[in-house]
Amino acid sequence: MNGKRPWWKTALGVVLTALMLFPVYWMINVSLTPTSLMRKSPPDLFPFHATFEGYQAVINDQLPNLGTSLLVGLGTVILTVAIAAPAAYSLAKLRPRGRGVLNFVLLIAQMIPGIIMAMGFYAIYLNLGMLNSIGGLIVADSTLAVPFGVLIFSAFMAGVPDELLSAAKIDGAGTWRTFRSIVLPVSRNSIVTVSLFAFLWAWSDFIFASTLNSGGPLQTVTLGIYKYIGNNNQEWNAIMATAVVASIPAAVLLVIAQKYVAAGVTAGAVKD
Numbered sequence: 001m002n003g004k005r006p007w008w009k010t011a012l013g014v015v016l017t018a019l020m021l022f023p024v025y026w027m028i029n030v031s032l033t034p035t036s037l038m039r040k041s042p043p044d045l046f047p048f049h050a051t052f053e054g055y056q057a058v059i060n061d062q063l064p065n066l067g068t069s070l071l072v073g074l075g076t077v078i079l080t081v082a083i084a085a086p087a088a089y090s091l092a093k094l095r096p097r098g099r100g101v102l103n104f105v106l107l108i109a110q111m112i113p114g115i116i117m118a119m120g121f122y123a124i125y126l127n128l129g130m131l132n133s134i135g136g137l138i139v140a141d142s143t144l145a146v147p148f149g150v151l152i153f154s155a156f157m158a159g160v161p162d163e164l165l166s167a168a169k170i171d172g173a174g175t176w177r178t179f180r181s182i183v184l185p186v187s188r189n190s191i192v193t194v195s196l197f198a199f200l201w202a203w204s205d206f207i208f209a210s211t212l213n214s215g216g217p218l219q220t221v222t223l224g225i226y227k228y229i230g231n232n233n234q235e236w237n238a239i240m241a242t243a244v245v246a247s248i249p250a251a252v253l254l255v256i257a258q259k260y261v262a263a264g265v266t267a268g269a270v271k272d
Helices: 007-031 053-094 099-109 114-128 134-157 162-170 175-186 188-204 207-212 221-226 236-266
Strands: none
Touching (some): 053 099, 053 188, 134 188, 134 207, 162 175, 175 188
């Protein structure tokens, strides 16, 4: 055997990749299609009469919304890591009573539909006066990311050698200092993984945004896209142009952090 891959496997891979990426291409194609040709049948497979009016709408209407989504995403990342990392360290290394039950509760929490949580938050925020606020939206989005973050951090931190922690304790480091100076630095892959998923969940959230912040002065980009769709008017080129622009940060982050994500997700899967 010469070690070369059969040609049909390469061709099959190309075809499958093209099929998976076709929706992305079609999104770009529609974003460049003039409104007058939007209902053309059959539609053009290539934007021969390309226009950038959709992207002009993004610049005119959606830049503040993109900034709001970025603010909510970063706030969600900070809050998620601040809560999930210490909680995971406690479960993995301090071994409190009932940790098995807590892990089970975390699994169940990820199965609760978002709309149910949104209704619960609406009732709470209505009484606390936190509706239509960025802080309230950050807290709500974090509830999706924290259970996942605790599980990822726990799997990784459980593999940190106890001898390393014992050495820190002998040197006079307390629990908090050991966590901050020893455990967190070696948990880089998990931190990147949790941060990335927390940001993506907050960036793409629509349920919490539409329920808890629909009347706020600052709107997320998902609400901005939704407002392009009316009863008698669908600005599809603007919708798709906004979707293209909104996809760029997520795509860039995934490309940059892919090796950390692969290491973080598989952490704890294999034991020596």
